[in-house]
Amino acid sequence: xxxxxxxxxxxxxxxxxxxxxxxxxxxxxxxxxxxxxxxxxxxxxxxxxxxxxxxxxxxxxxxxxxxxxxxxxxxxxxxxxxxxxxxxxxxxxxxxxxxxxxxxxxxxxxxxxxxxxxxxxxxxxxxxxxxxxxxxxxxxxxxxxxxxxxxxxxxxxxxxxxxxxxxxxxxxxxxxxxxxxxxxxxxxxxxxxxxxxxxxxxxxxxxxxxxxxxxxxxxxxxxxxxxxxxxxxxxxxxxxxxxxxxxxxxxxxxxxxxx
Numbered sequence: 627x628x629x630x631x632x633x634x635x636x637x638x639x640x641x642x643x644x645x646x647x648x649x650x651x652x653x654x655x656x657x658x659x660x661x662x663x664x665x666x667x668x669x670x671x672x673x674x675x676x677x678x679x680x681x682x683x684x685x686x687x688x689x690x691x692x693x694x695x696x697x698x699x700x701x702x703x704x705x706x707x708x709x710x711x712x713x714x715x716x717x718x719x720x721x722x723x724x725x726x727x728x729x730x731x732x733x734x735x736x737x738x739x740x741x742x743x744x745x746x747x748x749x750x751x752x753x754x755x756x757x758x759x760x761x762x763x764x765x766x767x768x769x770x771x772x773x774x775x776x777x778x779x780x781x782x783x784x785x786x787x788x789x790x791x792x793x794x795x796x797x798x799x800x801x802x803x804x805x806x807x808x809x810x811x812x813x814x815x816x817x818x819x820x821x822x823x824x825x826x827x828x829x830x831x832x833x834x835x836x837x838x839x840x841x842x843x844x845x846x847x848x849x850x851x852x853x854x855x856x857x858x859x860x861x862x863x864x865x866x867x868x869x870x871x872x873x874x875x876x877x878x879x880x881x882x883x884x885x
Contacts, residue, residue: 629880630670631853632870633831636661636862638677638688638707640734643861656861659694661798664769666699667677668867671882673699674727674801674831674855676754677707689721693796696722705803706754713743720747729754730774733781733788736795748828753797757785757818758805770818777805786821793826800826801855811837811858819849831855839865839873846879 631822636658638641643658675695677688683874692705705718706727707876726746732739732753733874756777770785789800802822804815815836825831832851835840842854859865871881 628852629671629882630851630874631831632842632867632874632881633672633674633855634661634670634862634867635663635674635855635857637857638675638691658691658699662695662703663698665867666701669883670701671853672701673703675703675705675707676727677705680874689717692718692721692723704752704801706752710738712738712745715742715746715750725750725752725799727752727754729756731781732792733772733774733783736758736791738793739795739797742875743798748794748796749764751797752799752801752831753789753792754783754801754803755789756803756805757815759815759818768821770821773805774814785818786825787825789822793828796849797828799829799831801831801833802851803855804835807835808833810835811820812849813837813841814845814849816844816849816853819845819851823850823852829853837864839870842870843877843879846874869876 628754638658643656643661665673694872702724704725704727705723709726710730710731728738735791756773757770758773760766760771765782766784768784768786772781772788774781804818807815812835814832819832829852831853832845832849833855834858836856845851845854874881
């Protein structure tokens with residue numbers, strides 16, 4: 627069985643790491659490059675960076691941060707937010723990232739997934755999904771709706787249908803974020819995660835809601851996720867990555883122990 631990945635997520639705004647709850651009330655919590663180095667040294671498997679206002683503000687990606695991170699850590703990292711074109715993808719990858727994450731731009735122009743996969747390989751293309759539970763309806767049979775622009779714009783798209791379509795277009799991975807659980811530290815949205823994980827053949831990273839190691843255990847087992855994104859529980863020093871991985875290993879979940 628492949629090891630499950632533990633992936634700190636750094637939301638970046640104006641060059642600083644920020645954290646909020648359900649995409650609101652964000653506060654400054656540190657320098658993203660310094661935090662990336664810290665998590666790398668702790669044994670993180672990968673790191674994800676999101677420029678959380680780039681799509682809403684219709685501006686480019688934080689390329690200077692990408693370059694500085696690439697000079698500092700030696701594990702894979704992905705970058706999302708503000709990536710609109712193939713040239714944007716190329717710039718981020720040339721700056722040192724291993725993967726690019728497309729979210730709002732892919733919803734509005736799905737062909738960017740296929741273009742990116744053809745140009746750089748599916749392994750480089752991550753579909754970022756921000757999802758809200760709205761209840762089943764004719765247009766949203768799964769009950770989960772895709773939301774873009776940092777949680778601002780509801781698209782009337784069913785999350786499961788979009789995940790399956792993105793896989794067909796060439797996405798190599800899905801980072802699935804529950805807006806309802808985001809920042810709450812009450813646990814991942816297990817129903818949503820299992821719904822997507824069981825239907826797609828590509829890896830799914832669960833995002834939103836991690837507060838205790840038990841939450842990661844649950845989403846990596848009951849939620850069928852291949853990896854778990856963490857933020858608040860490590861950003862505020864409640865747990866360390868070695869503590870989380872030691873717990874998961876003790877629970878019978880395969881993880882990479884690197885210290």
